[in-house]
Amino acid sequence: MIYIRSKEEIEIIRKSALMVSATLTEVAKLLRPGLTTLEIDKVAEQFIRDNGGIPSFKGYNGFPASVCISVNDVVVHGFPSKYELKDGDIITVDCGFYKNGYHGDSAYTFAVGDVKPEVLQLLKITKESVFKGVEQACDNNRVGDVSYAIEHFTSKVHPYGVVRELVGHGIGRDLHEDPQVPNYGRRGDGKRLKEGMVIAIEPMINLGKKEVFTWDDGWTVATKDGLPSAHFEHTTAVRKGKGEALSSFAPIEAAETANAELNSSYYSIVTAPVKVG
């Protein structure tokens, strides 16, 4: 069953989605080498609860934490842990916020310190691919149009592996609703999209091959070849003409930039004298 949401419902979903963006912005502010992923989970949960929400993921099918934190070769569903972030890591934080009966869901992959150019490029292209999907989330298109746009951009225009085992989804009163929204497919295939549907579009894109496997914990999904993976997600309203992202990356990007400037001024003070001569 695919729901058509009223204007009022979509505005409530937008509020939840923007609270996810705000939570990810809080994460962006504190990312640095040495921080543990468990600390990130704590900050995220506190922020969600301080804003009157419930972390959608906590306890979902038994998931043990408030956010999924996936480092480097982990694609999705990583558990927060005592792992300390290192310079050069990438880290995906996937977050859900539930309030007033509706969920928002969004994910963002962050670079920690100096990340290899080829990995930064993976992040850039994966982020762009979300918008390729959002554009296609319009009234009368089909799910396959969204899927194809993402797959074509990431694996044909660019040389990456598109994860097939995990997909986007409808979202609203439940975190995961119909329809499934794969990140691969054919134009014109699948369910027809109608204005008022709300779907989470979430490409999971690997630097290397598309194959993944699940750790013994039953949750953590990682690349088989051990190469890094990126994941960006927007809760998206189906509209006439093109879809509308209800979550926003803009505040996250602003916090990332501010954090990078803070760190670069720190490094220039601390390390510049060492480098002289």
Ligand code: MG
């Ligand atoms: Mg998500």
Ligand code: MG
């Ligand atoms: Mg999702």
